[in-house]
Amino acid sequence: MFVGLLHGESTSNVARRSCGQDGTSCPDGPIAGSERIPINGQTKQLPYPREKAGGVDLLRDPRRRRWLAWGALALVFLAVNIHRLSTAVLSEELTADFGISAAELGTLHASFFAIYAVTQIPTGVVADRYGPRYVGSGGAVVLSIGAIGFAASNGYVAGFLSRALIGLGSSVIFVTILRFCATWYRTDEFATMTGLTAGIAGLGAVFATTPLALAVEQFGWRETLLGLAGFGFVGAGAVFALARRSPEAAGLEPIENVPDQPAVTLGEAGGHLRELLGDLDQWLLSLIFFSASGTILTIMGLWGVPYLVVVYDMSVTSASTYTLLGAVGILLGSPAVGWISDRIGERLRPMLVGLGGLTLVLAVIPAIGKPPLWIIAVVYFLTGFSLGFAMLSLSLVKERYPPGASGVATATVNGWGFFGATVIPTAMGVVLDRHRTGEIVAGSVAYTEFGYRAAFAITTASLAIAVLAGALLVVRDRS
Numbered sequence: 001m002f003v004g005l006l007h008g009e010s011t012s013n014v015a016r017r018s019c020g021q022d023g024t025s026c027p028d029g030p031i032a033g034s035e036r037i038p039i040n041g042q043t044k045q046l047p048y049p050r051e052k053a054g055g056v057d058l059l060r061d062p063r064r065r066r067w068l069a070w071g072a073l074a075l076v077f078l079a080v081n082i083h084r085l086s087t088a089v090l091s092e093e094l095t096a097d098f099g100i101s102a103a104e105l106g107t108l109h110a111s112f113f114a115i116y117a118v119t120q121i122p123t124g125v126v127a128d129r130y131g132p133r134y135v136g137s138g139g140a141v142v143l144s145i146g147a148i149g150f151a152a153s154n155g156y157v158a159g160f161l162s163r164a165l166i167g168l169g170s171s172v173i174f175v176t177i178l179r180f181c182a183t184w185y186r187t188d189e190f191a192t193m194t195g196l197t198a199g200i201a202g203l204g205a206v207f208a209t210t211p212l213a214l215a216v217e218q219f220g221w222r223e224t225l226l227g228l229a230g231f232g233f234v235g236a237g238a239v240f241a242l243a244r245r246s247p248e249a250a251g252l253e254p255i256e257n258v259p260d261q262p263a264v265t266l267g268e269a270g271g272h273l274r275e276l277l278g279d280l281d282q283w284l285l286s287l288i289f290f291s292a293s294g295t296i297l298t299i300m301g302l303w304g305v306p307y308l309v310v311v312y313d314m315s316v317t318s319a320s321t322y323t324l325l326g327a328v329g330i331l332l333g334s335p336a337v338g339w340i341s342d343r344i345g346e347r348l349r350p351m352l353v354g355l356g357g358l359t360l361v362l363a364v365i366p367a368i369g370k371p372p373l374w375i376i377a378v379v380y381f382l383t384g385f386s387l388g389f390a391m392l393s394l395s396l397v398k399e400r401y402p403p404g405a406s407g408v409a410t411a412t413v414n415g416w417g418f419f420g421a422t423v424i425p426t427a428m429g430v431v432l433d434r435h436r437t438g439e440i441v442a443g444s445v446a447y448t449e450f451g452y453r454a455a456f457a458i459t460t461a462s463l464a465i466a467v468l469a470g471a472l473l474v475v476r477d478r479s
Contacts, residue, residue, distance in 0.1 A: 062247040062255050066184040070193070072238035073132060073177045074200045076140040079232045080170040081204025082212065083147065084112050084421075085301035085327075089213045089320055092309075093221045098156045102447065106429025109302045111160045112167035113421035119171040120415025121273060124408040127172065127179040131245030136176045137236045143169025144232030151225040171418075175411045178394065183246040186257045188342055191395045195338020198391045202330030202384065205300055209324035213317045272405035276412050281400060281476065284469045285393045286416035291466035292355055292390035294420020295362075295459040299383055300326045302425045307452045311370050322373075322380050329384025337388030338395075347392045347399070348477065352470040354389030358382060359463040366457035369449050390417070390466075424462060428455040 058064050087094070087109040095105055127135050146165030153159040174197070181193040215224045244250035276282045300323055308319035337354065341347055361382050364371055371379075394410050401409040435451025 059242075060252065062184070062250070062252040065242075065247070065250065065252065066255075069132070069184070069239075069243040070177070070180065072235065072242045073136050073173065073180060074197065075238060076136060076143075076232065076235035077173050077177060077197065077200050078204045078207070079140070079228060079235060080143065080173050081201045082208045082228060083143065083166050083170060084116075084297070085205050085208035086212060087302050088300070088305040088323060089208065089216060089316060090221050091302070091306050092316055093216065094159070098153075098159055100156050101429075102432040103426065103429040104156055106302070106426040108156065108160055108163060110422040110426050111164040112170070113297070113418040115164045115167040116171040117415045117417075117419035117422055119168060120175065120411040120418070121408065123172045123175045124179075124411025125273075127176045127411070128408065131249070132176045132180040132243040133240060133245070135172050136180075136243055137240035139169045139172035139176070140232050140236035140239060141169065143167075143173075144229040144236070145169070147225050147229035147232065151222040151229070175414060178398075178410050180243060182398070184255065186255070187399075190398065191338040191342045191347070191392070192335070193338075194391055194395055195335040195341075195388060198334030198338070198387060199331050201387070202327055202332070202334060205327030205330050205384065206324060207327075208301075209320040209327055210317065213320045217317065272401065272408045273412070275405075276401075276409060279400075281473065282397060282409070282412065284473050284476075285397050286413050287469045288351070288355070288466045288473075289390060289393045289413050289417035290420035290423075291462040291469075292358075292393075292420075293387070293417030294422075294424045295462050296330075296383055296387050296390065297418075297421040298425040298428065299323075299380070299459060300330070301421070303428055303452075303455065304380065306447075307365075307456070308376070310446055311449050311452055312373065322376055325377050326380040326384035329381040330387050331384075333385030334388040334391055337392065341392055341395065347396045348470065348473055351389045351392040351396075352467065352474065354386055355463060355470065356467045358386040358389070359460060359467055362456070362463060363460045366453045366460055369453045420462070424458060427458055431455045431458065 058068065087105070091105060094100065094108065098104075098108075100108065123135075143166045146162050146167075146169055149162035149165060150159060153162050177197050178194065181190060181197070185193050212224065215227075219227075247254050304323045304326065305316060305319045308314045308322055309316060312319075337350065341350055344350075361379055364375060364379060393413055397409045397413045431454050432447045432451045435448045435454065437446045437448055
């Protein structure tokens with residue numbers, strides 16, 4: 001019998017929803033919630049009728065299916081953000097176990113971001129070409145293998161290479177999510193989804209603070225990283241099972257008002273890249289993301305905790321509660337800023353105002369050195385909250401290019417953000433090494449208060465550059 005006729009559909013509709021005559025021509029494999037049925041001597045892959053599908057309806061409704069797939073990708077992105085911000089809590093253990101200086105700790109931390117940055121453009125091409133199912137699950141497997149290697153490392157070189165491998169696997173996840181959202185969500189939902197995805201970064205940042213510190217105290221840092229590796233493997237399986245390039249690729253009806261995102265050839269991707277490299281607006285947006293994202297990730301992911309440990313004589317666990325406030329800021333700020341931006345239809349001016357405010361707030365640390373702790377709490381919270389303003393640069397660059405270039409465009413700007421997260425912490429480490437006290441505290445080298453003031457001045461100057469680049473964009477748009 002014609003299974004599709006149970007719903008009153010024509011055989012042509014059933015065949016179209018089956019991605020071809022036999023259902024096997026879907027780019028990402030057979031349809032979820034379907035069965036192979038012999039029809040006129042041929043075996044065809046057709047959807048289950050509603051009565052038989054039962055719980056499979058969740059997979060057959062594209063508006064529901066997209067949330068399941070986004071959730072699977074978000075699980076992997078959660079692991080990515082725990083790894084990338086974990087160095088702040090692990091700084092004492094890594095310094096003591098590996099016997100490294102502040103500059104070496106900075107480069108160890110930055111190895112994740114260095115490989116992340118240089119792979120962003122290839123990642124954009126790969127994400128456009130092969131889709132989230134394979135790119136997302138493959139990245140999750142690679143980062144989890146890197147986590148196992150990092151847990152087994154016995155020195156700086158092995159740790160550096162293993163953390164770089166974590167960065168390599170992690171580097172494909174965010175752009176893959178953006179590419180997924182571009183094909184499953186409307187244009188007026190994109191900034192909201194970008195904000196929600198950045199909110200997952202905030203949740204990962206939450207877990208990378210006090211919860212991670214408590215886990216390290218309870219189980220040890222190596223065992224904790226092995227647990228994170230297992231979590232990553234689970235996420236890889238979920239992405240492979242649920243994520244597809246588009247509703248059509250999953251054998252589902254297209255979602256209304258979602259723009260077509262055509263598959264991009266390598267030649268087309270190269271053309272988009274050449275156009276990007278010659279576009280001043282792209283360079284200004286990249287400079288903004290380099291400065292703003294690099295600063296925020298450096299404070300939350302590395303030097304925010306050691307600064308409090310040295311200057312305020314805190315334990316790592318106590319200091320991590322302040323970066324926890326920053327993580328809550330990321331969790332709240334990114335979705336809120338994205339939602340507001342979509343509602344008012346503005347990207348550039350909210351970004352400029354938000355980053356300008358952060359520049360003034362963050363200047364308190366280099367200006368005073370040791371402000372009251374309640375001020376530190378406010379500064380850290382607003383630092384995390386402001387990641388939402390930096391993320392608007394990704395929505396801006398996406399909207400200035402055709403749909404087929406979305407992966408390459410967002411990857412280019414995103415890569416500069418992580419290049420900033422490579423340069424800024426290393427520069428701060430070099431400055432700190434010039435202000436050693438000569439003391440060893442809990443197996444780690446101690447630095448002067450003035451050294452931290454000088455190091456944090458780098459972050460304030462970096463944000464000021466981002467604001468100037470944003471102001472130039474406003475002038476260019478008006479002209």
